[in-house]
Amino acid sequence: xxxxxxxxxxxxxxxxxxxxxxxxxxxxxxxxxxxxxxxxxxxxxxxxxxxxxxxxxxxxxxxxxxxxxxxxxxxxxxxxxxxxxxxxxxxxxxxxxxxxxxxxxxxxxxxxxxxxxxxxxxxxxxxxxxxxxxxxxxxxxxxxxxxxxxxxxxxxxxxxxxxxxxxxxxxxxxxxxxxxxxxxxxxxxxxxxxxxxxxxxxxxxxxxxxxxxxxxxxxxxxxxxxxxxxxxxxxxxxxxxxxxxx
Numbered sequence: 618x619x620x621x622x623x624x625x626x627x628x629x630x631x632x633x634x635x636x637x638x639x640x641x642x643x644x645x646x647x648x649x650x651x652x653x654x655x656x657x658x659x660x661x662x663x664x665x666x667x668x669x670x671x672x673x674x675x676x677x678x679x680x681x682x683x684x685x686x687x688x689x690x691x692x693x694x695x696x697x698x699x700x701x702x703x704x705x706x707x708x709x710x711x712x713x714x715x716x717x718x719x720x721x722x723x724x725x726x727x728x729x730x731x732x733x734x735x736x737x738x739x740x741x742x743x744x745x746x747x748x749x750x751x752x753x754x755x756x757x758x759x760x761x762x763x764x765x766x767x768x769x770x771x772x773x774x775x776x777x778x779x780x781x782x783x784x785x786x787x788x789x790x791x792x793x794x795x796x797x798x799x800x801x802x803x804x805x806x807x808x809x810x811x812x813x814x815x816x817x818x819x820x821x822x823x824x825x826x827x828x829x830x831x832x833x834x835x836x837x838x839x840x841x842x843x844x845x846x847x848x849x850x851x852x853x854x855x856x857x858x859x860x861x862x863x
Contacts, residue, residue: 631738633745636720644749650756654746660719667723668798672813674805680718687711687797691790695827703786706768710790713765714772717742736773743769792828795819799835807840 637644642657661681669677688711694702717739718724724735743766749755751762770776771787802816820832 631734633720633742636742640720648750648755651751654750654757657746657750658716658719661716664718664723666801667725668727668816669801669805671725671727672805672811674809674811677805678801680715680723683797683801684712684715686800687790687793690793690797694789695831697827698785698789698825701785702789707786707790709764709768710772710786711793713769714790714794716746716765716769720745739773740770788824789828792823792825795823796828796831796835799832803835803839 634644637657640660644653661684662679664680665675666678666680666683688708691704691707691711694704694707715723720742721735721738724730724738747762747766751757751765752759767778770779771784772790775781775784775787777784798816798819802813805811806813817836820829820836823829823832
């Protein structure tokens with residue numbers, strides 16, 4: 618007989634199938650085109666970025682909004698590093714890095730979810746997309762499915778072909794990810810008259826000096842708010858756990 622604690626843990630474990638069912642998304646037994654996948658990622662257009670929602674900004678950006686501006690920003694990489702970057706890969710990375718959130722949702726530092734569990738959920742979601750919905754076995758293209766899988770893992774895990782590897786593209790796009798958030802922070806502060814100081818901590822996680830200059834400019838040009846800062850949602854410790862300490 619299985620241990621009751623183990624059985625309960627297995628029953629409660631998050632799975633892609635359970636998450637899709639909770640979103641009222643049904644996967645056909647036979648998938649013959651990428652259409653089902655396209656329907657699922659519609660949620661990127663409708664799911665709000667939760668960091669802003671928790672600060673009372675309920676008409677804020679969606680996940681897709683965030684990734685779109687990131688992709689435009691990548692096109693205008695600073696000249697000093699542009700020649701060293703594969704811009705095509707960087708654009709794909711920007712467009713795909715949050716794709717698992719269409720199923721997993723937008724997990725933020727204040728959710729206090731262990732980093733390993735967040736990564737597990739997102740990884741199994743990307744695997745599900747590739748193995749169950751995309752590729753030639755499902756009326757898609759194996760090369761494109763494999764590229765999505767590889768680009769996502771390079772951004773998220775720092776692995777290339779399953780091997781840990783440093784990547785200038787990864788460092789750059791991860792910096793752009795944080796800088797896009799800082800842009801949105803400054804814009805919401807100006808629009809809503811709120812103080813979102815908490816989000817400036819992400820600037821300390823930016824790796825590339827030339828990108829830190831962008832972040833410094835955004836922070837320096839913030840409209841100074843006379844209102845007190847809003848309640849802190851995510852502590853420094855939670856942000857360190859989410860972004861990594863270095």
